[in-house]
Amino acid sequence: MIAHRPRRSCLYMPGANAKALEKAKTLAADVLILDLEDSVAPEAKAEARAQVAAAVKAKGYGRREVIVRVNALSTPWGAADIEAAGDAAPDGMLAPKVESAEEVRMLDAAMSHAGFSKQAALWVMIETPRAVLNVAEIAAAARGTRLSAFVLGLNDLAKETRARPAPGRAAFHVALSLTVTAARAAGLAAIDGVYNDIADDVGFEAECRQGLEFGFDGKTLIHPGQIDVCNAVFAPTEEEVARARAVIAAFALPENAGKGVIKVDGRMTELLHLEEAKRVVSVADAIENLNPA
Numbered sequence: 001m002i003a004h005r006p007r008r009s010c011l012y013m014p015g016a017n018a019k020a021l022e023k024a025k026t027l028a029a030d031v032l033i034l035d036l037e038d039s040v041a042p043e044a045k046a047e048a049r050a051q052v053a054a055a056v057k058a059k060g061y062g063r064r065e066v067i068v069r070v071n072a073l074s075t076p077w078g079a080a081d082i083e084a085a086g087d088a089a090p091d092g093m094l095a096p097k098v099e100s101a102e103e104v105r106m107l108d109a110a111m112s113h114a115g116f117s118k119q120a121a122l123w124v125m126i127e128t129p130r131a132v133l134n135v136a137e138i139a140a141a142a143r144g145t146r147l148s149a150f151v152l153g154l155n156d157l158a159k160e161t162r163a164r165p166a167p168g169r170a171a172f173h174v175a176l177s178l179t180v181t182a183a184r185a186a187g188l189a190a191i192d193g194v195y196n197d198i199a200d201d202v203g204f205e206a207e208c209r210q211g212l213e214f215g216f217d218g219k220t221l222i223h224p225g226q227i228d229v230c231n232a233v234f235a236p237t238e239e240e241v242a243r244a245r246a247v248i249a250a251f252a253l254p255e256n257a258g259k260g261v262i263k264v265d266g267r268m269t270e271l272l273h274l275e276e277a278k279r280v281v282s283v284a285d286a287i288e289n290l291n292p293a
Contacts, residue, residue: 004282005065006030006290008218008234009227010151010191012069014039015048021055024064029227030218030290031065036081037072037096045077049084056088063290067123069094073106082107086114092121094151099130101141108145122146123191127153129160132175139186149189151220152179155196165196167203169210180215192216198223208233241284244277 010031013024016039024032034055040048052068068090070081085093093116095107107122122145126135141147154165154172163171176192183190192211195204208230211219218234221227236244243265250256250264251274261270 004279004286006218006235006283006287007065007149007189007191008287009221009230010067010218011221011224011227012039012194015052015068016040016044018051021051023224025060025062027224027227028231029064029221029224030231031067032061033067033069033094033220034090035069036077037069045071046080049077049081053084053088056085056090065092066090067092067094067121069096072096073103073110079110082110083114086111086116089115089117090120092123092146092148094123094125096125096153097128097131097156098124098126098138099128100134101137104138104141104145104147108147111146116146118146120146121148123149123151123189125151125153125156126175126179127156129157132157132178135178135182136185139182139188142186142188147186147188149191150179150183151191152176152193152216154193167206169207176211176214176216184215189217190215192219194220194222195226196222198225201229205229205233235287236280236284240280244280244284247273247277248281 007030009029010033011027011029012033012035013020015034015036021034034052036045036048036052056066056068068085070085070093071077072095073079082093093111098104104122104124111120111122124138124147126132131138152175157172157175158165169176180190195207197203204226208219212233219230221230247264247269250262250269256262261268263269
């Protein structure tokens with residue numbers, strides 16, 4: 001069975017804040033995104049880069065997936081960020097404002113030059129109008145590169161489209177759907193954008209559930225207080241896991257060998273349901289095996 005790494009909660013941690021980088025070692029986020037971009041002022045970029053590189057090299061984050069968000073290659077800091085990240089060897093790199101397949105290939109080449117392994121992941125932000133319009137082309141660049149995940153950036157998209165964020169995110173339904181659809185077509189992970197009001201627990205949970213309904217694997221977060229709700233919403237429920245195990249067991253019975261459709265607990269169940277059942281169980285097992293310490 002293919003292992004599906006949980007990415008329910010992807011927490012941004014400011015690279016310029018040494019205490020935050022240390023605190024991240026105690027948090028139950030599936031993914032830590034150590035940020036060198038939006039959360040770091042220009043005058044603090046070099047110091048943040050050194051702090052993040054040292055934190056990654058120390059390897060104190062357990063089984064959490066560690067991703068470094070670099071500045072764009074077009075900025076004065078991007079190339080140095082990628083070189084430092086490559087030397088530190090995180091699980092992957094997140095690049096902002098990617099708008100074309102050519103940029104994906106340039107980033108992949110820069111990762112190779114910086115010493116990233118072939119197994120290191122390239123995540124890219126989908127956060128501009130051009131990125132949304134080109135999202136299928138960008139996803140197709142996964143062939144032959146390290147591209148493995150899309151991260152939606154709705155704050156930047158709202159700024160550039162002049163859309164007005166509101167409960168339900170009606171202005172962004174097209175971007176949400178296209179991002180997930182393109183990601184799935186290319187076998188990529190899809191991570192929803194942040195929720196800005198850290199005091200609004202009800203609104204945050206509602207948006208997590210909406211992201212799950214759209215098909216996202218998880219959500220980017222800006223505060224540790226959002227982790228528990230996010231982990232709970234994006235994890236398979238006990239009922240879903242039990243159903244998935246029943247489907248797998250039923251198809252494994254000798255009398256069902258070679259069948260494309262069988263009945264499981266009174267429901268007609270096809271091979272496509274078996275494939276999804278295996279994914280659900282793989283995710284549930286991976287969550288169970290995570291070490292929060």
